[in-house]
Amino acid sequence: MPSKVYNVGIIGYGFSTTCFHLPFILPNPSLKLHAFLQRAAAPTGGSTEKGKHCKVDYPDVKHYQKADDFFGDKELDVVIVCSHGDTHAGFAERAMRAGKHVVVEKAFTQTSEEADKIIAVSKETGKILTCYQNRRWDSDFQTMRHLVENDAFGKITEFDNHYDVEFPTWISGWKDPKYTPGNGMTFGLGSHTIDQTLQLFGRPSKITAMLRALRDVDSEVEDSFTVILRYDGKNGNPRANKDLLCLVQTTMVTPMQAPLKCMIRGMNGSYIKFGTDPQEANALAGMAATDAEWGVEDESLWGTLTTFSQPFDANVQSENPKGQVVPPVGPKGEKKFIGRYPSKRGNYMGFYEDLVKAMNGEKKVEVDPMQSRDGIRVIELARQSAEEGRTVDWS
Numbered sequence: 335m336p337s338k339v340y341n342v343g344i345i346g347y348g349f350s351t352t353c354f355h356l357p358f359i360l361p362n363p364s365l366k367l368h369a370f371l372q373r374a375a376a377p378t379g380g381s382t383e384k385g386k387h388c389k390v391d392y393p394d395v396k397h398y399q400k401a402d403d404f405f406g407d408k409e410l411d412v413v414i415v416c417s418h419g420d421t422h423a424g425f426a427e428r429a430m431r432a433g434k435h436v437v438v439e440k441a442f443t444q445t446s447e448e449a450d451k452i453i454a455v456s457k458e459t460g461k462i463l464t465c466y467q468n469r470r471w472d473s474d475f476q477t478m479r480h481l482v483e484n485d486a487f488g489k490i491t492e493f494d495n496h497y498d499v500e501f502p503t504w505i506s507g508w509k510d511p512k513y514t515p516g517n518g519m520t521f522g523l524g525s526h527t528i529d530q531t532l533q534l535f536g537r538p539s540k541i542t543a544m545l546r547a548l549r550d551v552d553s554e555v556e557d558s559f560t561v562i563l564r565y566d567g568k569n570g571n572p573r574a575n576k577d578l579l580c581l582v583q584t585t586m587v588t589p590m591q592a593p594l595k596c597m598i599r600g601m602n603g604s605y606i607k608f609g610t611d612p613q614e615a616n617a618l619a620g621m622a623a624t625d626a627e628w629g630v631e632d633e634s635l636w637g638t639l640t641t642f643s644q645p646f647d648a649n650v651q652s653e654n655p656k657g658q659v660v661p662p663v664g665p666k667g668e669k670k671f672i673g674r675y676p677s678k679r680g681n682y683m684g685f686y687e688d689l690v691k692a693m694n695g696e697k698k699v700e701v702d703p704m705q706s707r708d709g710i711r712v713i714e715l716a717r718q719s720a721e722e723g724r725t726v727d728w729s
Contacts (some may be wrong), residue, residue, distance in 0.1 A: 341368035346416035369396035371404040419516040423448035435462040441525040442706035444516035449707035465706035469526040472611035473680035487600025498593040513554035536571035538563035543716035607637030629680030639675040
């Protein structure tokens with residue numbers, strides 16, 4: 335049994351709550367679902383289908399309709415903010431000032447100024463503040479990070495990070511012609527891939543961006559974007575050399591068998607991968623996060639790892655994959671080793687396991703809020719770059 339069990343309160347009861355949080359909170363023995371803040375009244379007569387109201391799905395859990403009552407619950411230990419983006423900062427501040435730790439769903443805030451404010455409140459109150467950057471626990475990113483941190487590529491010169499979605503139904507309501515902070519695909523999906531890229535290489539020195547609306551509407555709100563991050567070798571990250579170029583991209587036009595996920599190229603090797611982490615599909619299929627197959631990627635989607643001179647992993651790489659003779663085409667005529675590299679298992683439960691350790695005082699929280707704040711700042715500078723048609727400096 336855990337030495338401490340933390341009471342969890344969740345703000346909002348939409349898709350984010352039911353698909354991306356509850357499946358990973360409920361199995362954790364150190365977390366107890368205690369309360370929801372959902373403004374809609376509990377239905378009567380059993381007329382509401384499951385998944386629409388917290389009281390239908392969790393009749394024994396407290397249901398608050400008013401924020402004052404929710405934040406006034408002295409039994410609450412940690413609040414998960416899963417409401418609309420324009421409420422993130424306000425709810426996070428209220429929760430911390432009420433003595434609760436806070437997890438904010440991505441995108442962290444609508445502006446870096448809001449992020450700076452609630453980070454200051456976290457320091458003032460001594461309460462943990464973190465952002466639900468769950469895609470750090472994707473199978474593909476776990477694999478990429480393993481290869482990068484174990485120097486599979488030597489000096490890295492290019493990193494392409496994609497999150498492409500083919501005409502998703504959830505953007506059908508994006509009809510507003512004018513942009514307001516928090517809207518658009520850079521906040522929607524870029525908040526994941528930008529965060530992943532910053533995890534590997536840190537803050538860039540320069541940002542160039544192109545934002546496009548490819549759906550059938552004339553709008554400033556982008557559904558596709560390309561953000562280029564350049565480095566000067568001075569941010570303290572040894573991988574962020576002056577020749578590194580990072581491309582972070584989402585497009586809704588991707589008629590491919592499996593969407594491109596990532597490509598890394600370095601002086602000693604490369605890695606290219608197609609396909610998407612399986613965990614969202616696992617959750618929608620009703621699979622339990624504790625199932626042995628959870629987060630396990632099909633072998634057909636494993637990425638291809640190529641290295642010069644010697645294999646990174648001799649168990650999966652060879653000079654003659656599938657009987658092919660690979661010519662020695664390294665920069666100095668070195669041998670080339672090629673193979674499908676097994677993807678690491680995805681594990682969104684890891685986010686909440688880490689949070690518990692942080693609340694226990696065993697470690698700092700994995701997702702430092704300043705890192706999520708930097709992701710919001712990249713989005714702001716990307717829009718400035720796109721609107722002004724120029725490369726902008728980090729500021």
